[in-house]
Amino acid sequence: MSPEGKTGKTRKTAAGRSPAVGPHATDDGYLDGQMLIAMPVMNDPRFERSVIYMCAHSSEGAMGIIVNRPAGSIDFPGLLVQLDIIEKSDQIQLPENAEMMKVMKGGPVDTGRGFVLHSSDFYIQDATLNIDDGISLTATVDILKAIAKGAGPKHAILALGYAGWAPGQLENEIQHNGWLHCDADPELIFGTDVDEKYARALRKIGIEAGMLSNDAGHA
Structure with a gap:
């Protein structure tokens, strides 16, 4: 689930920027x-x-x-089952944040990969990108496991793909x-x-x- 592509160096490339x-x-x-x-x-x-x-x-x-x-018929509990993070029988035991978590079509690039946009109260070393104003991005399966256990961020959406x-x-x-x-x-x-x-x-x-x-x- 790691983000890749042209923007892999992201916020480390401020030098030489031209204004938007x-x-x-x-x-x-x-x-x-x-x-x-x-x-x-x-x-x-x-x-x-x-x-x-x-x-x-x-x-x-x-x-x-x-x-x-929205990603349509895909919901977060079902996705956890597809990824073998939880058993199908465990869906009813998920914490409320996991049950209610939205799955979005994040964009047309890498649509088979998941990107979790979330509040900055959750961080994984070398995996979480802190963006701005309390918002972070994590694209490893570990954050999905944490959310399933009730140990993830307070606010999050899962996006399939990116722009x-x-x-x-x-x-x-x-x-x-x-x-x-x-x-x-x-x-x-x-x-x-x-x-x-x-x-x-x-x-x-x-x-x-x-x-x-x-x-x-x-x-």
Whole structure:
């Protein structure tokens, strides 16, 4: 479950960064720790009306987790059984956090791999990436075992796959009105009202979803 790809060095590559375009960027000009919000002009069905928590963004590329697209028929207890973490008969004994944990389609890259976005009250040495504002990412099976035992983080979602961008690609998409961005908060990331996340993210930057058109520019 370890994240790999273009963004493997993530937050260690601050030197030489160039600023991202638009408001709400971090102090170094990149969007790690922010929410990315798809504009109506987004014609890629994989990202339509998506809200993405940005886990890494640097001159080497970007990586994020979609937090408002449920994985459909897959639920967390069933996934634990599939991964042989628990027996099927043990599903009824899972702690409440495990029973209620959301499984998301995190993005189109590595869809067979799980990434747990979680509160920073849980940490595994050499496996957990602390991102920003109390949010971390862990992609090893050990965190799933901890959650199943009631010893995991207080808040978490499991994402199958992630969204990734090559160097400069995300900046280009933002310049061409593909995305807006806003500050992250735990409710946007971990909230159970998945269908409302898109509208709530827009409201954080003063926009009602009905105000946007395909010709809209940056807020």
